[in-house]
Amino acid sequence: MTMFGVLSRYLIRQNLYLMAICLSVGTCIYLLSDVFDRLDDFIRAGLGAETILFYFFVKIPLIVSQLMPAIFLLAMVIQLGVLSRSKEMLALRAGGVSFAWFIRFFLLYAIIWSFGQLVFSQFLGVFGEVEANRIWKEDVRNKQIDELSIKGLWFRDGPFIVYADAAHPAKSRADNVTVYEFATDNQELIRILTAKKALIDDNGWGLLDVHELDTRTFVSQERTSQFLSVRQNLKAYAAVELKGDKAQLPLLELTQAIKKLEESGSNVEILKTVWHGKWSYAFSMAVMALLALMLATLSENVYANIGFSLILIFVQYGVHVVGATAGEKGVLPPFLAAWMGNIVMGGAASLRLLWVAMPGFSVTVKSWFGRA
Known part of the structure; x- marks a missing residue:
């Protein structure tokens, strides 16, 4: 020995x-x-x-x-x-x-x-x-952080599935937004909202220039604004995008980002592969x-x-x-x-x-x- x-x-x-x-x-x-x-x-x-x-x-x-x-x-x-x-x-x-x-x-x-x-x-x-x-x-x-723009963003939050042509996390704004709202007790689609712009804060999303289609009655309405209790504030997406390559995120931060994105319904196969990598x-x-x-x-x-x-x-x-x-x-x-x-x-x-x-x-x- x-x-x-x-x-x-x-x-x-x-x-x-x-x-x-x-x-x-x-x-x-x-x-x-x-x-x-x-x-x-x-x-x-x-x-x-x-x-x-x-x-x-x-x-x-x-x-x-x-x-x-x-x-x-x-x-x-x-x-x-x-x-x-x-x-x-x-x-x-x-x-x-x-x-x-x-x-x-x-x-x-x-x-x-x-x-x-x-x-x-x-x-x-x-x-x-x-x-x-x-x-x-x-x-x-x-390339300043204020110029960050996320293209083709989509996620699920509660009864809402949200899609935005472009999202600007630093400005708390999204452009050309489409929201699909489902009934809380089942998977029935009850209305579709489209908006030219969305202003985002901790309380939810405020849609501007809104067109609403009720899928049960097929009645359309136009509104100047509409508030939705969407809690997704884009911080998880910004954390990934700002650092460029997802492999740059440390393990703890990457774990948290995967959890948040997974809860919102996003595809996290890439991030999980990076985590194991x-x-x-x-x-x-x-x-x-x-x-x-x-x-x-x-x-x-x-x-x-x-x-x-x-x-x-x-x-x-x-x-x-x-x-x-x-x-x-x-x-x-x-x-x-x-x-x-x-x-x-x-x-x-x-x-x-x-x-x-x-x-x-x-x-x-x-x-x-x-x-x-």
């Missing part, structure tokens, strides 16, 4: 050192590419050096949270390659440390890192992304550990394994994107869609590791194929 404690600390120190180097290099490359891509826009906008430096500074936590799974894989591949090349792995195996122990150790180590990645990305990562987008939209692109992306570090261990069983050439690891990173990302797209389109359930990349890549790596670390597994598989 003492030996394993010493070995664990040694492996952790070695891994942290390699991760620090890889993360520093990766962050610098990312920042340099971003500087070359956006510096001209900052200069044309007439922004000072202080604003420009602050923009790139607040992006660092976002960059770190995005790169961590790939950095973890590269650090582990280098670490395992160095252990094999220096014959340390051979000496440990000869001393009674099985490869299964390395699998258990690095998998537990990666799971701990996954929780850290989740917390870091949902606090510092989200803060950096929000601040960077605010500077880019308001200072560089001059945050968890799956954080725990992709555990998958990266399995992939690194798998590569160590295939080759002891550290340079070849680094090349293979880069390919696996792109494959993992590709499968993740396919799954996320399927979830957003409703082809797959949100959970399965978000975790598909981890399931496919982690499952493939696990099978290889079971084959190597558990002789009984390989014997069983061979016997199955022999019978077939």
Whole structure:
């Protein structure tokens, strides 16, 4: 047990050192590419050096949270390659440390890192992304919050189904509104109201230039104004729209937005896929550990394994994107869609590791194929 404690600390120190180097290099490359891509826009906008430096500074936590799974894989591949090349792995195996122990150790180590990645990305990562987008939209692109407009908005609130061609949350106004009102005791449609404009406050929606059609008598009426007890104040929609990409919302805020939108009858499959995606992306570090261990069983050439690891990173990302797209389109359930990349890549790596670390597994598989 003492030996394993010493070995664990040694492996952790070695891994942290390699991760620090890889993360520093990766962050610098990312920042340099971003500087070359956006510096001209900052200069044309007439922004000072202080604003420009602050923009790139607040992006660092976002960059770190995005790169961590790939950095973890590269650090582990280098670490395992160095252990094999220096014959340390051979000496440990000869001393009674099985490869299964390395699998258990690095998998537990990666799971701990996954929780850290989740917390870091949902606090510092989200803060950096929000601040960077605010500077880019308001200072560089001059896109003010007051100009926010939501096109094709619809939702359900109590007996009302509401549709608006355009809604302006900051101005508490909606244009070209259609309201379908149903009886409270059943699903019978009782009237349809159309209005050129709606003014919104905490008490409800005030419709202006209203045309009402009673679907029971087919009698039409024209009114200057009409008040409806619609409680939807558009804050949940504004929270999503103002931050651009829905993936920018932190978990807690995203959970609340999903709940509010779901209660209003809106389709939240995309948001649910994003919610599960945050968890799956954080725990992709555990998958990266399995992939690194798998590569160590295939080759002891550290340079070849680094090349293979880069390919696996792109494959993992590709499968993740396919799954996320399927979830957003409703082809797959949100959970399965978000975790598909981890399931496919982690499952493939696990099978290889079971084959190597558990002789009984390989014997069983061979016997199955022999019978077939």
